């Protein structure tokens with residue numbers, strides 16, 4: 070099957086030695102869908118990485134930040150599946166129950182990563198300069214693994230984003246005694262540089278005729294229409 074050039078919304082800014090023009094993708098084939106639907110109770114991010122390794126060229130998928138992962142997921146939902154998501158929701162004005170079929174290709178917008186990312190990665194946390202990174206697919210796999218093993222993930226998630234030469238466990242210990250306000254600073258970085266598809270779609274209420282917006286949930290099962 071032919072590969073198609075793919076422009077990631079990160080423009081590859083977070084990735085070292087990666088040519089943004091060399092990223093290519095192909096739609097899923099039957100075997101990909103089979104791999105994705107195996108081991109349903111296991112780590113979905115791990116399974117997703119396995120199939121993305123098969124259909125993406127030009128970068129190690131584990132290093133991709135979640136903004137690019139969401140983008141690739143939508144690309145596959147559009148190019149390999151129906152590209153539509155049926156949602157039931159409640160009108161934010163009159164609370165009537167509504168249905169809408171969202172056309173992912175037409176109704177969702179995407180935002181590129183800010184050019185300031187690289188020069189804004191270092192934050193002053195509790196008096197020391199700490200370099201942070203946006204969560205990657207590999208980070209998400211680790212967080213999900215802990216979650217599946219009923220281990221706490223909040224501090225671990227923040228520790229994973231710190232690039233200070235310490236191990237993740239050392240950073241978890243460091244965070245345990247850090248004021249919550251400083252931990253919130255670390256967390257805020259993820260929102261500050263959030264990018265990729267904006268998972269919100271407009272609607273017009275059939276009852277009160279007013280317009281609103283709904284959240285389109287990001288769930289692999291929903292986007293890839295498998296149970």
Ligand SMILES: [Zn+2]
Nearest residue numbers: 160163274277
């Ligand atoms: Zn309404």
